Amino acid sequence: MKTIPLILMGCGGVGRQLLQHIVSCRSLHSQQGLNLKVVGVCDSQSVVASADFLNKGLDDSFLLELCRVKLGGSSLSKLGDFGECQVFAHPESQGKILDIAAQLGKSTGLVFVDCSASSDTITVLKQVVDKGCCIVLANKKPLTSKMEDFNKLFTYPRRIRHESTVGAGLPVIASLNRIISSGDPVQRIVGSLSGTLGYVMSEVEDGKPLSQVVRAAKSLGYTEPDPRDDLGGMDVARKALILARILGRQINLDNIQIESLYAEEMGPNVMTVEDFLNHGILLLDKDIQARVEKASSNGNVLRYVCVIEGSRCEVGIQELPKNSALGRLRGSDNVVKLLLSPPSSCKWQLEIYTRCYSDQPLVIQGAGAGNDTTAAGVLADIVDIQDLFP
Numbered sequence: 091m092k093t094i095p096l097i098l099m100g101c102g103g104v105g106r107q108l109l110q111h112i113v114s115c116r117s118l119h120s121q122q123g124l125n126l127k128v129v130g131v132c133d134s135q136s137v138v139a140s141a142d143f144l145n146k147g148l149d150d151s152f153l154l155e156l157c158r159v160k161l162g163g164s165s166l167s168k169l170g171d172f173g174e175c176q177v178f179a180h181p182e183s184q185g186k187i188l189d190i191a192a193q194l195g196k197s198t199g200l201v202f203v204d205c206s207a208s209s210d211t212i213t214v215l216k217q218v219v220d221k222g223c224c225i226v227l228a229n230k231k232p233l234t235s236k237m238e239d240f241n242k243l244f245t246y247p248r249r250i251r252h253e254s255t256v257g258a259g260l261p262v263i264a265s266l267n268r269i270i271s272s273g274d275p276v277q278r279i280v281g282s283l284s285g286t287l288g289y290v291m292s293e294v295e296d297g298k299p300l301s302q303v304v305r306a307a308k309s310l311g312y313t314e315p316d317p318r319d320d321l322g323g324m325d326v327a328r329k330a331l332i333l334a335r336i337l338g339r340q341i342n343l344d345n346i347q348i349e350s351l352y353a354e355e356m357g358p359n360v361m362t363v364e365d366f367l368n369h370g371i372l373l374l375d376k377d378i379q380a381r382v383e384k385a386s387s388n389g390n391v392l393r394y395v396c397v398i399e400g401s402r403c404e405v406g407i408q409e410l411p412k413n414s415a416l417g418r419l420r421g422s423d424n425v426v427k428l429l430l431s432p433p434s435s436c437k438w439q440l441e442i443y444t445r446c447y448s449d450q451p452l453v454i455q456g457a458g459a460g461n462d463t464t465a466a467g468v469l470a471d472i473v474d475i476q477d478l479f480p
């Protein structure tokens with residue numbers, strides 16, 4: 091039996107779903123000769139670690155209790171007396187994580203799984219790279235800060251997986267890497283890469299107010315913790331940056347042209363997420379409805395589109411024919427074009443144009459957001475690096 095020890099950073103919607111997938115896949119993984127051993131789980135304040143992490147992970151009943159406690163909004167520190175675990179609060183938590191990384195990284199191996207939505211995890215991630223650890227990310231922020239941080243995380247490219255950072259569970263990064271390594275030059279990537287904005291646009295087309303639709307997208311687990319990251323285009327810009335950097339572009343978020351659906355006066359420095367969702371966003375309902383109706387009167391629809399071509403990297407609203415590939419998208423599915431013929435009702439899409447896929451791009455499409463599909467993508471990434479473990 092091959093054992094993959096892991097530390098999970100972040101147990102919000104995606105992290106909890108990942109723990110549930112790990113527990114529910116126990117017998118499947120065991121048939122495959124695999125054991126995923128969760129030795130630690132962190133939230134923003136604490137880490138809960140197996141007291142005997144060299145030999146044992148946190149047991150499944152503990153992991154499910156942990157999910158229940160986090161779903162209820164409590165801190166992990168509430169779990170102190172449950173099972174054979176130790177709880178370390180900030181700032182000791184960071185030292186504990188690095189200690190586990192030092193002990194396991196170069197012996198049995200260890201995966202750091204970042205399902206937080208924080209920029210702060212980069213500090214730990216950069217350090218554990220040098221301790222022989224692998225990294226799996228759903229969090230886009232560590233890959234979209236400074237170029238040197240990105241390069242650091244890719245010091246050992248076979249030890250990092252981040253499929254979920256662009257298309258949740260969709261195989262975008264793996265497909266792009268196969269194209270790149272076969273020497274087929276990527277000329278253009280066009281996509282509708284936001285599950286939230288895909289859902290928002292199609293629901294507003296159906297006459298629902300933006301404010302109502304965004305709240306629904308949040309409760310469905312499509313949005314970022316702060317939905318302004320989606321509405322402001324920043325989440326799509328991060329995905330575009332990750333794709334561009336994989337293509338070898340040495341660029342930063344500043345180099346990406348981003349169109350926002352809300353004004354600066356509604357930004358995170360001015361109002362809380364709650365104020366935005368309860369009040370600010372109501373002011374956007376009329377404007378977006380008018381834009382959707384104007385597009386419709388031209389036989390078109392609005393889609394939030396990412397384009398990467400040459401030195402161009404931009405994300406913003408485009409008015410597209412209803413019958414175009416992106417115009418046909420519905421709901422939270424995304425599309426990346428690498429092409430297989432798209433079904434008429436779909437929401438996330440990416441088109442990749444290369445020498446081999448020139449007239450008919452390679453298209454990747456499907457559910458591009460949601461806790462379940464994202465966690466499934468993270469789990470598949472963890473399983474994908476099993477050959478690095480003894």
Ligand SMILES: NC(=O)C1=CN([C@@H]2O[C@H](COP(=O)(O)OP(=O)(O)OC[C@H]3O[C@@H](n4cnc5c(N)ncnc54)[C@H](OP(=O)(O)O)[C@@H]3O)[C@@H](O)[C@H]2O)C=CC1
Nearest residue numbers: 100101102103104133134206207208228229315459460464
């Ligand atoms: N939902 C989706 O469809 C997709 C999401 N993603 C990405 O997945 C990530 C997680 O999203 P989601 O689960 O919705 O986010 P949540 O806000 O629900 O959860 C974030 C978790 O991270 C924890 N956290 C915050 N800071 C740190 C830190 N420094 N170290 C460790 N943990 C920390 C939080 O702790 P606390 O509980 O204490 O606040 C919380 O448990 C995001 O980066 C998102 O972009 C990617 C693709 C698709």
Ligand SMILES: N[C@@H](CC=O)C(=O)O
Nearest residue numbers: 284285286313314459
């Ligand atoms: N908020 C994102 C989730 C995945 O990255 C989206 O809506 O696509």
